[in-house]
Amino acid sequence: MQADGNKPSRDAKPECRNLTALKRGESATLDRIDLPEDDARRLMELGFLPGHSVTSSHAAPGGDPRVFRVDGSEVALRRETAKHLILR
Amino acid sequence: MDDCHGASTATLPPPAAAPARRHIVAIVGPPNSGKSTLFNRLTGLRQKVANFPGVTVEHRMGRVKLDHHREVFVVDLPGVYSLQPRTEDERVTHDVLAGTMESLPRPDAVMLILDSTNLSRHLALAAPILSLGLPTLVILNMADDLDRRGGDVNAAELSRQLSTPVALISASKNVGVEQVLEFLSGGTLTTVPKAPLIQLPVIQDVPKCRDWAANLSRSTEYRAPAPPMWTRRLDAIFLHPVIGPLVFLAVVIGVFQTIFTGARPLMDAVQAAIATSGGWIESALPEGALRSLIVDGIWSGVGSVIVFLPQILLLFLFIGILEDSGYLARAALIADRTMAKIGLQGKSFIPLLSAYACAVPAIMATRTIENKRDRIATILIAPFMTCSARLPVYTLVIAAFIPEKPLLGIFFGTRAAALLGLYALGFLAAIFTARILKSTVLKSTRSPFMLEMPPYRWPTLRSLALRLLDRSKVFLRRAGTVILAVAIILWFLSSFPLKDGKAPEIGDSFAGSIGHFVEPVLKPLGFNWKIGIGLITSFAAREVIVGTLGTIYAVDGTSESIGLQEALRHELSPGGAAALLIFFAFAMQCMSTIAVVRRETGGWGWPVVQFAYMTLFAYVFAFLAYRIVN
Numbered sequence: 275m276q277a278d279g280n281k282p283s284r285d286a287k288p289e290c291r292n293l294t295a296l297k298r299g300e301s302a303t304l305d306r307i308d309l310p311e312d313d314a315r316r317l318m319e320l321g322f323l324p325g326h327s328v329t330s331s332h333a334a335p336g337g338d339p340r341v342f343r344v345d346g347s348e349v350a351l352r353r354e355t356a357k358h359l360i361l362r
Numbered sequence: 363m364d365d366c367h368g369a370s371t372a373t374l375p376p377p378a379a380a381p382a383r384r385h386i387v388a389i390v391g392p393p394n395s396g397k398s399t400l401f402n403r404l405t406g407l408r409q410k411v412a413n414f415p416g417v418t419v420e421h422r423m424g425r426v427k428l429d430h431h432r433e434v435f436v437v438d439l440p441g442v443y444s445l446q447p448r449t450e451d452e453r454v455t456h457d458v459l460a461g462t463m464e465s466l467p468r469p470d471a472v473m474l475i476l477d478s479t480n481l482s483r484h485l486a487l488a489a490p491i492l493s494l495g496l497p498t499l500v501i502l503n504m505a506d507d508l509d510r511r512g513g514d515v516n517a518a519e520l521s522r523q524l525s526t527p528v529a530l531i532s533a534s535k536n537v538g539v540e541q542v543l544e545f546l547s548g549g550t551l552t553t554v555p556k557a558p559l560i561q562l563p564v565i566q567d568v569p570k571c572r573d574w575a576a577n578l579s580r581s582t583e584y585r586a587p588a589p590p591m592w593t594r595r596l597d598a599i600f601l602h603p604v605i606g607p608l609v610f611l612a613v614v615i616g617v618f619q620t621i622f623t624g625a626r627p628l629m630d631a632v633q634a635a636i637a638t639s640g641g642w643i644e645s646a647l648p649e650g651a652l653r654s655l656i657v658d659g660i661w662s663g664v665g666s667v668i669v670f671l672p673q674i675l676l677l678f679l680f681i682g683i684l685e686d687s688g689y690l691a692r693a694a695l696i697a698d699r700t701m702a703k704i705g706l707q708g709k710s711f712i713p714l715l716s717a718y719a720c721a722v723p724a725i726m727a728t729r730t731i732e733n734k735r736d737r738i739a740t741i742l743i744a745p746f747m748t749c750s751a752r753l754p755v756y757t758l759v760i761a762a763f764i765p766e767k768p769l770l771g772i773f774f775g776t777r778a779a780a781l782l783g784l785y786a787l788g789f790l791a792a793i794f795t796a797r798i799l800k801s802t803v804l805k806s807t808r809s810p811f812m813l814e815m816p817p818y819r820w821p822t823l824r825s826l827a828l829r830l831l832d833r834s835k836v837f838l839r840r841a842g843t844v845i846l847a848v849a850i851i852l853w854f855l856s857s858f859p860l861k862d863g864k865a866p867e868i869g870d871s872f873a874g875s876i877g878h879f880v881e882p883v884l885k886p887l888g889f890n891w892k893i894g895i896g897l898i899t900s901f902a903a904r905e906v907i908v909g910t911l912g913t914i915y916a917v918d919g920t921s922e923s924i925g926l927q928e929a930l931r932h933e934l935s936p937g938g939a940a941a942l943l944i945f946f947a948f949a950m951q952c953m954s955t956i957a958v959v960r961r962e963t964g965g966w967g968w969p970v971v972q973f974a975y976m977t978l979f980a981y982v983f984a985f986l987a988y989r990i991v992n
């Protein structure tokens with residue numbers, strides 16, 4: 275289910291920039307989702323599509339979970355999930 | 363199951379008298395797109411509507427009256443993002459559309475309702491729905507919002523591209539709904555649909571579907587609306603790292619104080635009305651058993667519960683504002699940290715919050731939780747949350763035993779604090795239990811937390827008024843059935859056997875004997891036999907204890923002179939009062955809850971374990987409370 279022909283790899287390599295690197299208000303383009311197929315699928319249905327822009331927004335007190343603006347809607351994710359969403 | 367949350371389960375309407383086969387039209391769409399709002403408009407029914415995803419969790423059929431004495435049935439369904447179900451509620455929609463749902467034939471047509479303010483994304487659901495090959499009406503809802511925020515869409519062009527009718531409507535403002543009725547009454551329901559001009563994508567491929575939707579919305583001159591600025595401004599406050607939690611705390615304190623003191627005048631008025639009308643009846647009837655049954659049994663029993671209606675309505679008003687405004691989803695977000703510590707996730711928090719109204723719909727709402735074990739754990743802890751049926755008991759005992767003193771000026775007093783403490787206690791018990799469950803029998807890998815944040819909306823007066831009206835009906839129906847029945851039975855039990863042709867001393871009545879029989883078990887908690895009878899009857903429903911005590915003291919002749927609160931002070935030591943509160947906070951005294959847990963977990967195993975655990979938990983802590991306070 276990983277996007278655009280990228281090889282599936284379960285563990286996000288530390289050098290990959292992922293969603294958690296975004297500061298509030300910052301945007302970046304999503305590259306791929308390193309999660310099992312059906313989790314990745316639901317994330318894509320919610321708007322986290324490779325090639326689309328994601329903006330980091332408000333968070334719960336303590337910074338986790340955080341709301342991301344993506345494809346016209348706002349979706350909250352935990353840090354443990356967000357770190358598997360790799361940025362371009 | 364109905365007695366707690368009004369109309370709920372999908373009851374099939376009686377078969378139509380019309381000779382023609384009845385047509386069934388399914389309402390499908392992403393969560394929170396306004397399906398239930400439209401369903402209510404069309405059928406005049408009152409499906410629950412609220413501003414967060416995952417409100418509807420089961421199918422519900424309703425009849426739409428068309429002209430010429432014709433009718434169509436529409437089915438409201440849980441929201442879905444695709445036809446690949448991940449949760450129990452999504453499975454319902456999937457099964458209904460596949461025609462594999464028991465008791466419901468496959469729908470003849472579909473109304474696909476999408477949020478027009480987010481069309482580029484929501485149109486992706488059109489691909490799998492259109493490939494079902496059923497006649498379809500595509501409804502673009504929230505036209506008012508689209509317009510206000512400066513968006514635009516060419517519905518006619520979209521209709522041409524998809525070769526299917528498209529209606530731009532606002533379900534909540536009742537604009538354009540006639541186009542929906544036209545579709546339902548036209549011949550289109552039976553004709554085979556044409557293939558769309560624009561070729562459908564492979565529906566399993568999410569990015570392809572999304573690209574297809576983007577192309578489509580581009581070619582129909584869709585102009586996305588400006589972002590919801592108010593939502594962002596409000597989130598800047600409610601999700602502010604410092605101000606957010608403070609606002610949260612202020613709201614909670616305000617709510618409890620209002621529930622305690624704000625409802626007082628109304629409650630006093632109801633109380634006075636009941637006392638006066640009781641007096642009239644008493645003077646109108648000749649002295650005798652019948653008068654005693656009506657005045658002591660029914661009026662005192664049912665009346666002492668009805669007094670709490672204003673308070674319960676106030677609670678539901680707050681819950682209504684919370685749910686309709688969209689703050690609920692933010693509360694779930696804030697609570698996720700805590701939920702993570704006990705091994706659950708923020709999504710479990712939404713059912714738990716609705717359990718403050720009643721555990722029955724809360725347990726139904728767990729259908730939106732993906733992970734099966736998380737779902738069971740949430741079902742098992744939901745009855746610890748303080749439901750509205752506990753409120754009369756808490757208020758009565760607190761008002762009888764705790765003097766009102768200001769803690770924060772007029773904003774927060776000791777009684778409100780005690781009430782808040784009891785709510786907190788229920789929540790702590792829930793957390794403690796979840797922790798144990800999730801680290802032992804229900805251990806599981808974590809499933810990712812993904813929650814769509816709805817935009818904030820103004821709760822409308824109409825929707826809040828309807829909520830209160832429905833809640834009053836439920837409450838009064840319960841008072842007129844369960845509580846009335848218990849009052850009558852209890853009056854008989856406490857007025858017989860006759861002694862020398864006269865009603866016995868209450869201690870020698872049947873009720874007295876039953877009470878004395880259970881007294882040894884309850885003595886360690888500081889309860890006497892009268893409270894014991896109240897406890898027994900409260901297993902039908904919690905607030906029944908208030909009615910029971912009302913009847914017992916009326917038959918006994920005490921409450922007429924001194925009132926129920928005063929009578930309680932005679933019956934209970936402060937330790938006993940504390941024990942009673944604790945017992946009610948923790949025990950699972952509710953038939954409807956047991957029934958719904960059995961249904962949702964598919965067997966008697968869990969409800970039996972849950973009942974035993976909660977009763978034991980309640981007993982032990984009530985015992986400790988009695989010992990510590992005395």
Ligand SMILES: Nc1nc2c(ncn2[C@@H]2O[C@H](COP(=O)(O)OP(=O)(O)OP(=O)(O)O)[C@@H](O)[C@H]2O)c(=O)[nH]1
Pocket residue numbers: 391392393394395396397398399400410411412413414415416417418419439440441442503504505506507531532533534535686819
């Ligand atoms: N502004 C506006 N709000 C609407 C309209 N239709 C519905 N809403 C609001 O949208 C929210 C969701 O409505 P529901 O009818 O509960 O949505 P649903 O599709 O049944 O949601 P689920 O059952 O969770 O899938 C509520 O707050 C409604 O008041 C509309 O036409 N305009």
Ligand SMILES: [Mg+2]
Pocket residue numbers: 397398399410411417418439440
């Ligand atoms: Mg709904």
